[in-house]
Amino acid sequence: MRMQFVDLGKQYREYKKEIDQAIQGVLDSTQFINGDEVSSLEAELADFAGVSYAIGCSSGTDALLVPLMAKGVKPGDEILVPAFTYFATASMVSHWGARPVFVDVDPITFNIDPAKIEEKITNKTRGIFAVSLYGQPADFDAINSIAKAHGLWVLEDAAQSFGARSGSKCSCNLSEIATTSFFPAKPLGCYGDGGAMFTNDPDLADLLRKYINHGQSKRYHHRYVGINGRLDTIQAAILRVKLRNFSQEIELRNEAAAYYTKHLQDIVETPVIIDGNVSSWAQYTIKVENRDKVREVLSTKEIPTSVHYPMPLYKQEAFSYLKDSGPYPVSDSLSTQVLSLPMHAFITRNEQDEVIASIREAIHG
Numbered sequence: 001m002r003m004q005f006v007d008l009g010k011q012y013r014e015y016k017k018e019i020d021q022a023i024q025g026v027l028d029s030t031q032f033i034n035g036d037e038v039s040s041l042e043a044e045l046a047d048f049a050g051v052s053y054a055i056g057c058s059s060g061t062d063a064l065l066v067p068l069m070a071k072g073v074k075p076g077d078e079i080l081v082p083a084f085t086y087f088a089t090a091s092m093v094s095h096w097g098a099r100p101v102f103v104d105v106d107p108i109t110f111n112i113d114p115a116k117i118e119e120k121i122t123n124k125t126r127g128i129f130a131v132s133l134y135g136q137p138a139d140f141d142a143i144n145s146i147a148k149a150h151g152l153w154v155l156e157d158a159a160q161s162f163g164a165r166s167g168s169k170c171s172c173n174l175s176e177i178a179t180t181s182f183f184p185a186k187p188l189g190c191y192g193d194g195g196a197m198f199t200n201d202p203d204l205a206d207l208l209r210k211y212i213n214h215g216q217s218k219r220y221h222h223r224y225v226g227i228n229g230r231l232d233t234i235q236a237a238i239l240r241v242k243l244r245n246f247s248q249e250i251e252l253r254n255e256a257a258a259y260y261t262k263h264l265q266d267i268v269e270t271p272v273i274i275d276g277n278v279s280s281w282a283q284y285t286i287k288v289e290n291r292d293k294v295r296e297v298l299s300t301k302e303i304p305t306s307v308h309y310p311m312p313l314y315k316q317e318a319f320s321y322l323k324d325s326g327p328y329p330v331s332d333s334l335s336t337q338v339l340s341l342p343m344h345a346f347i348t349r350n351e352q353d354e355v356i357a358s359i360r361e362a363i364h365g
């Protein structure tokens with residue numbers, strides 16, 4: 001069988017007994033919505049990330065929508081978002097009727113560039129959605145201090161970085177609010193859609209929890225207009241098994257990343273992790289000038305690769321109504337050069353050797 005980009009089958013076989021038991025347990029209990037599995041997972045997620053409150057929800061996308069509701073963001077309000085990230089970071093802002101205002105990214109980390117934030121702040125700016133792209137935390141010390149000076153709140157879109165660290169703190173504990181995704185291929189993935197929101201503020205936690213349950217204060221009494229954005233109980237049970245093994249998986253991902261870097265850094269631009277940061281390696285992404293050719297050589301050898309992302313957000317058709325033509329030079333150039341390689345906790349050195357040899361062949365001809 002050929003190599004997988006993210007080998008979920010291998011991971012399942014590793015934990016099959018525990019996962020099957022966890023799913024069966026939910027079936028036997030018939031507690032399909034909320035219940036012990038969800039509340040236990042929330043406590044375990046909070047404990048893992050060192051945050052006071054974790055609130056499970058239906059996806060990483062809904063996790064970005066609900067804080068806009070809880071923060072009372074109004075039509076026309078502006079939220080700063082990186083120009084180079086997954087679509088959902090900006091689409092929920094737009095969906096909620098607010099305006100995503102793009103900020104170019106740093107050429108080393110590919111995360112929002114703090115030096116370019118202030119020029120985008122207006123009297124309509126309410127908050128900043130900063131993404132920890134590919135698993136490396138953004139520069140939250142700088143972002144938080146700019147936000148504080150301007151009376152803004154900060155949300156970490158940690159969809160790719162659960163399990164990462166910045167100094168002594170974990171991703172999801174670096175800003176007022178954080179969100180993550182349990183999409184199957186994310187570092188901590190479930191077997192469908194799922195996500196979570198994090199905060200240390202008890203009042204905000206309470207609001208977020210109400211908004212994912214129809215704004216309900218008690219049964220059939222609705223204080224707010226919210227959504228049905230709860231995390232499925234079966235998914236929570238699966239996530240509890242995976243979370244028990246997650247620290248070990250983060251270590252394995254870091255070993256695999258170090259191996260790629262050691263054997264590729266002389267021929268391509270390999271990822272740079274800032275001192276004090278630990279990445280969760282949602283993606284291992286190199287930069288190459290002749291990306292199409294490299295992809296083609298790898299694909300003839302049935303080595304899967306992916307491009308995260310081929311287009312900066314300001315160029316997306318869905319955002320043409322913003323009439324924002326930049327410039328976002330770093331985002332533009334990244335979108336033509338980035339290439340993500342197979343990466344997961346169970347990748348073998350043999351598989352990596354094959355990827356490495358193929359890249360060397362593609363570059364040296």
Ligand SMILES: *Cc1c(COP(=O)(O)O)cnc(C)c1O
Binds near residue numbers: 059086194
């Ligand atoms: C995956 C992802 C999301 C969306 O998460 P879903 O669970 O798929 O809805 C949001 N932001 C970023 C940066 C992502 O990578």
